[in-house]
Amino acid sequence: MHNQNKCSSGKYGGKELEYLLEFLDHDNPVNKSKKSWSQRFEESFSEKLKVKYSVAVNSGTSGLHAAMYAANIQPGDEVISPALTVIMDAYAIIHVGAKPVFADINPLTLTIDPNDIERKITSKTKAIIVVSLQGLSADMDHIMKIAEKHQLAVIEDSAQTLLGKYKGRMAGTIGHIGIFSFEAKKHITSGSEGGMIVTNHDELAVRARKFSGIGYRHMSAFAGRTSLAISDVQDPNYLRFDTIGLNYRMSEVQAAVGLAQFERVEELLSKRQQVAKFFDEAIEGCQWMVKQETPRNCEHSYYTYAVRYQGTDNLNVSWKEFYDRYKKLGGDGFYGACMIPYLEPSLNDKEINGATFKRGLCPIAESVQQEIMQFKTNYRDMEVAKKKAEILNTLINKLS
Numbered sequence: 001m002h003n004q005n006k007c008s009s010g011k012y013g014g015k016e017l018e019y020l021l022e023f024l025d026h027d028n029p030v031n032k033s034k035k036s037w038s039q040r041f042e043e044s045f046s047e048k049l050k051v052k053y054s055v056a057v058n059s060g061t062s063g064l065h066a067a068m069y070a071a072n073i074q075p076g077d078e079v080i081s082p083a084l085t086v087i088m089d090a091y092a093i094i095h096v097g098a099k100p101v102f103a104d105i106n107p108l109t110l111t112i113d114p115n116d117i118e119r120k121i122t123s124k125t126k127a128i129i130v131v132s133l134q135g136l137s138a139d140m141d142h143i144m145k146i147a148e149k150h151q152l153a154v155i156e157d158s159a160q161t162l163l164g165k166y167k168g169r170m171a172g173t174i175g176h177i178g179i180f181s182f183e184a185k186k187h188i189t190s191g192s193e194g195g196m197i198v199t200n201h202d203e204l205a206v207r208a209r210k211f212s213g214i215g216y217r218h219m220s221a222f223a224g225r226t227s228l229a230i231s232d233v234q235d236p237n238y239l240r241f242d243t244i245g246l247n248y249r250m251s252e253v254q255a256a257v258g259l260a261q262f263e264r265v266e267e268l269l270s271k272r273q274q275v276a277k278f279f280d281e282a283i284e285g286c287q288w289m290v291k292q293e294t295p296r297n298c299e300h301s302y303y304t305y306a307v308r309y310q311g312t313d314n315l316n317v318s319w320k321e322f323y324d325r326y327k328k329l330g331g332d333g334f335y336g337a338c339m340i341p342y343l344e345p346s347l348n349d350k351e352i353n354g355a356t357f358k359r360g361l362c363p364i365a366e367s368v369q370q371e372i373m374q375f376k377t378n379y380r381d382m383e384v385a386k387k388k389a390e391i392l393n394t395l396i397n398k399l400s
């Protein structure tokens with residue numbers, strides 16, 4: 001009935017509008033009997049990622065918080081997290097009262113260094129957050145081995161990837177619990193905010209769903225499954241809650257948009273990978289643009305195309321000067337890496353949950369962070385992307 005309704009924006013070029021109209025028309029008997037949008041999104045997500053449970057939430061950050069709760073991280077515990085990532089990983093640890101312990105990175109892949117994880121483990125360590133930075137999985141086999149040896153939970157922050165692979169397995173599904181983000185710039189978006197928690201473990205799934213769903217007693221690992229009769233609930237003595245949770249639920253509007261986007265995920269991913277190929281060609285042979293290295297057994301999903309810019313010393317052209325010159329030639333603005341979390345004013349030099357964060361904790365990440373350039377990959381028009389990569393190549397040739 002709504003098939004003629006198409007968004008003019010290529011960003012929402014799938015069935016987003018059709019699904020939204022169907023949601024708004026939910027009194028229509030045809031729609032009334034259908035599963036909720038979040039259930040449909042979760043089931044579709046689980047199927048494609050080959051994971052037992054998916055729990056839709058309203059952001060990646062809330063997913064991280066719920067994952068911390070699910071893994072039973074408590075005040076006094078320590079959680080190891082990479083030094084090169086967004087600050088939300090540390091915030092999730094702090095919000096359950098635990099202490100973030102930062103591990104340094106592998107300067108080639110930019111992901112957490114398993115050897116530094118081992119160095120940072122103490123008797124208080126309970127979990128490791130592993131981030132697929134820019135769309136690239138960390139060294140998961142090595143990390144899972146360490147986790148098994150020390151009985152630690154592994155939380156895979158896959159906010160920056162979707163359908164990225166590690167040894168043929170989907171990023172996000174290798175650790176004990178994983179999270180995804182559907183914020184506006186991510187591989188898919190559920191409107192501007194949204195997220196998903198995934199796990200193969202029954203108990204983690206129930207705990208994550210209860211925490212993100214205000215702790216309703218009757219909730220199970222799957223969405224929408226309850227054996228309760230409505231007359232049981234419509235009782236003043238009915239006891240609803242057995243868990244102290246928060247309302248992190250994904251809305252039906254978000255889920256309708258997210259599902260429509262997810263139906264196009266392969267197409268969206270292959271576009272990003274194609275854009276990365278243009279940038280590969282643009283920087284080929286350049287000694288002072290060092291691409292994030294993809295190990296042979298990984299499939300990078302290219303949230304961004306990240307390079308380490310080493311022209312500051314080699315060419316005497318600063319990061320910002322390079323940025324200005326690229327833009328002047330017609331290139332698009334690009335981001336640097338997020339500041340090291342513990343150098344942000346909210347954490348730096350503060351005493352939080354028994355930790356004090358000072359410069360020098362992770363020297364490799366601190367130095368590499370200053371070099372990173374993150375070129376955008378979410379072009380809709382491949383001709384435009386090609387042109388931007390050619391502009392980069394022109395600038396490289398001018399400076400070389």
Ligand SMILES: Cc1ncc(COP(=O)(O)O)c(C=O)c1O
Pocket residue numbers: 059060061062085086088089131157159160180181182183193194195
């Ligand atoms: C690695 C990583 N983790 C977590 C998040 C948080 O996701 P959200 O913005 O959906 O809360 C992001 C978002 O940028 C991210 O990049």
